[in-house]
Amino acid sequence: MKYKLRLVLAAACFSLLFVPDAQGRQGGASNGTARREVAVTVDDLPAWGDLEKMTYITRKLLKSITDNKVPAVGFVNESQLFARGETDARVALLQMWLDAGLELGNHTFSHILIDRHPLDAYKEDVIRGETVTRMLLREKGMKLRYFRHTQLRTGPTAEYKEGLGKFLAGRGYTVAPVTIDNQEWVFAEVYSGAKERGDKETMKRVAEAYLKYMDEIFAFFEKLSREFLGYEVKQTLLLHANELNADYFEQLVGMMRTRGYTFVSLEDAMKDKAYGLPDAQAKMGLSWIHRWMLAKGLEMKPEPAEPEWIASLHKSYFRR
């Protein structure tokens, strides 16, 4: 899960600072000529919830992923594997990802919150999160090579970020970046809340709003990339293993295909030279495009927000 403060940042001067769109590509479904690439990553494996829900999500999501030949990488929180009498069944869900020809990475053991723990505790949680995943990968002749920060937070201070970066590199990790950052988790939590209540009409409305929102998010980051880099980066998309994506990944694939996307592996996407740019230290979870911009002293641009009714439904379902 990812919690992020709503960005309300002035975009003044933004357009003056950037090179024009060198390739002249336009976002949007109307352009059939766009050739775009995206790597799909799925966080919080095997999923949050009970075994029944985890199994539903894994089966259905994997079916859409494999039917559409999407070379996704799943990021694991191994703490989710340990429940009395269920551990084998939960590990079997991870095995399904590998048997589908997909790759797994580490997303820390406990989904540790970087702002609340010193670096040593964070490092320990990274190491603890390797055990089962590494074993399963080894059986397939694969290595554990990707790490995804929880909440996309890379460190509350420059020193922390640098220390963690060195530690991760030393353990052989490549940090998995995200360019298409989004608030999908808000839609997903509302969707699951409606599902629990048996409210099919709200589920449908939420799903429709989600697909529309994601289309807007893609358009936003495509444009941001053109303005900043002069071309559209090979994008990296962040999603989560949840009921919304289990039920609607197929439609999400349709939206991406309409925008001209083909699906590439994370390894292929990261061959784009942009991923070698310095990424700024930031307290919150941000798209790597914004991190690259901040590192150059540029300001961020406000991202599209989820509709107000989604935000208020989220509040009403999860008021604590």
Ligand SMILES: [Zn+2]
């Ligand atoms: Zn997560």
